[in-house]
Amino acid sequence: MIKASDLRRFAREGARVLAAESDLAEFELYCSSAEQFVMRINYTSEIPCNGVEEGKSLAADGFALRIVPRGNPHEIGIGISAGEIGLEPLRAALAQARQTIVADPDFAGLPARPRTYAAPPRAAAGLMNIEGSDLVSAAWRIVDGAVGVLDNSAGVPPGVVIGGDLTVTRDRMALASSHFDDVRVDESATFSSSVTALIETLDAKGTASALGQSIAQMRASVPMLGRRAVEGALGLGGGERPPAGNYRIVFGPQPVAEILCYMVVPSLTTGAFHAASSAYHGRFGDAVMDRRLTLIDDPQWKFGAINRRITCEGLPARRSELIRGGHLVGLMSTVYDSHRMATDEHRGEKLGARAPANPRFPAHSGYRLGEGGSRRYDSTPGAAPTNVIMRASGGVSEKKLIEAVGDGIYVGRVWYTYPINGQRAGDFTCTISGDSYLIRDGRLAGAIAPNCLRINANLKNVFDAPIACGRSISPALVWGSPEAFYVPPIAVASISLSRVGE
């Protein structure tokens, strides 16, 4: 990776060069360096396998330049340079930016305030320096732990599958702007690991995961994940296959996280409201969830796996309160989207009657992210969540939650949750894929076979009037999503389930 000091130096020198260009009214120079390591785990007891399938990594460096020429303040040009920082590529990118100028009436200038910003110090994190071979060994500890449980467990039948990964993502950015007196620099590193164990002949599935910001957390949590996943699966075999119908349900943290990830959070941006595609269209300020629920995005939460001090627009990365006491009170946004919402002639209809007359949506959430969730110089800033935290006031213990359901199902894991009729409709579907139980007489009463039931529901069924909400929040990973979720379990009164298979 390029050192933070080199990124800073280039940004400063680049800004000096750009400031001397007489045809530029504004400019912004964003450079990033990122690396992601993924150790993929694949063990199958009856099929030849490699254990750690591959120890792979991806490195990407470069910068993007945005310019506003003198004359028309709505004009903007973009130049991108892959792989190299320096004054020669800067000149090439500047020529490119001049050629790609468009006049966008919704563009009102580059991010401008605050002119100076001293980001809070960040804790040292060994993840910035860990080597690929060390991660290969750490991934083998997971496999070793899982195989060890199998070797020590009498009578484990065939058909064991252990899959997952250990991922470390680290990135750095530096941003200089004609509006800023300083160069904004940030860096962060995160690990995540998710391990799934299937015992196919028992129709059993167990999972274990960990995420965090430090090498100490990684060393403490990761080695035992293989063992925990297998032990979980061993405890869940021979599950029942309930019939289709409407059920009282406890959604555990992973399903709550997945429903938030795919159904709720994408609707809580100014971009979604501008596009008339939010599930909460016309309801800003309304009660959109039960009054016990709050939802925030906090990039600097001290217990969060994600840590961002500065956004990819060079602005302070700040907490966004999205839902308070069940009411929709905030949206994640970028500078561009905030301006576009503020000047949208249809914003009254899009936000709804309870929205303030001149709503302001601070641009706390503008990030340039790639597929793996690391900062990328060649991505356009978009509103992206970081640590998503849902809390419930008056929450109860998980025991009380299950008691409140009486008879129903505890759903521990869901799969393939999508807005089946589009984002705005709020309808979703997914399958119950594992870690799930029957509830009888207010107690867990036995495992449910994985993958035998499909959920067909709407957001209202989950968040409008839960029977009860959990008191404690737990971390949850959603595959393919770089953000981290910290959520309680939620018990709901009626969810429609259909059967999968005979």
Next chain:
Amino acid sequence: MGDIFDTIGFLRGAGPDILARFVRAHGSTDHADIRFEAVFNRSCSANDGEPRESVESESASFGVSVTAADRTGLQGRGQIGVEIGRRAFDRGRLVTELKAALTEAWERARTSARERGAIVRTGGARARSLAARKAAAAPAVEADVAPIFRIDPRGLAPSELGGLARDASAAIAALGPAVAFNAVSATSELRDELYISSGGALIRQGFAFSQGDCYVVAQGADGHQELWDVIGQQRGFEVLLDGRADGVMPNPNLRGFALELAREAIELAAAPVLKPPDHEVTVVTDPHFNSLLAHEIVGHPSEADRALKMEAAYAGRSWLLRSLDISEKGRRIGSPLLSAGSDPTIDGYGFYRYDHEGTAGRPVKHIDGGIFREFMNSRATAAILGAEPNGSARATAAALVPLIRMSNTFFLAGADDPAKMIADVDHGYWVRGHQIPSIAESRENFRISARRVYEIERGQIGRLYRSGSVMGDSKKFFMNVDAVGNDLRLVAIPNCGKGQPMQAKRMSNGGPTLRSRARLAGG
């Protein structure tokens, strides 16, 4: 500074020697390869008739992969991907970075092999599956495959592409207040790939891609409708400007495509939400809907890595293989009318000649007259299955690891007239266009939402509904296919996601009109 595409020519000359020297110096290396690509991309977008963004990027990246063994012959694999970009202009620096990456990949491979060996030696019976068999090396093929285009993306002025996107977006906005929002984007790209292996392969393949995306939100007094769709070809800008009339994947020009989608969204916003019956019904599904069926229920479960449970943690397994002894191979999984396959050699969005292991791509018949026949595979998975490699291992970028991917995967055409397939239905539904899929963990069950659902009464097409989905168990749906149309059509699928990190790949899927039975879900 020069042309970054010239790096391909440089590495064709220098690359084999770099690799040969590396292998000689690292004696435990069983296999090593270098993949390099240069990419030029121009993209423009517009919202609600106004330009939004115009971006040009030129990039280069490489990936090296090393398989190395410990003293007992157990293997480990390391892979390094680097988006080298402009640093590739400095040939000395490029060579230095390649060598460093090969060495680092080797170190990871050796570490992995050592750790594996320790578990195999000290572990019990459960560790036996870790003593894996080795895949045969790919043949030493040399090949040069040129891209096909009339208008070179590199020669386009930004205003040409941007003007097209803006014009299409403005045409949609001019339809009036029924359209609450629209976004149109246009992309034209040229990529040049090189594959060099320690086994002697030296393969260059060029690709041109052009794609138009359109997203529309329509709303009326009674409802709203979001629609998103794509046109895409392995051609130059001409397919967005003029459209394409020939082949199995014709498309209108970008403006025509965008307007058609917007008009459909307006019509659907005024249509009632489907309230389906609570029982199985006859469904006639059109080629566009069937493209997602082919993708989710045939294609993905026919990927050998998925079938062999290598992706169980994030992408699930396959209903087509339970174990090496229990699979659907050779068994009936559909009606005798149903056939499906993957074919990278046809002129679709997923065309290629060689995969990223140097294996020639060939047609793979998954379903033949209702009988399941063959998985798409890589060299390693072919060895496990005892099959011949069929060249299905591809990565979306040189810096990423090849996975088993669809190319052009579709149901084969039948003999039935689609109009008669509808006319013969006493009561049922005609389902047109796909939207969103949700599938069960082994893809044995699905719910796929449609754009349009029409009632059929006594062979006549009746009322239009929105927010309808088809739900079913995969095998049962295939077994109940009782008519297959003669109207084969493929559609471009630009964003099939697979792997960790995610690789969003371009391909095409499709089929003819099908008739079967399923349950419907509404909104």
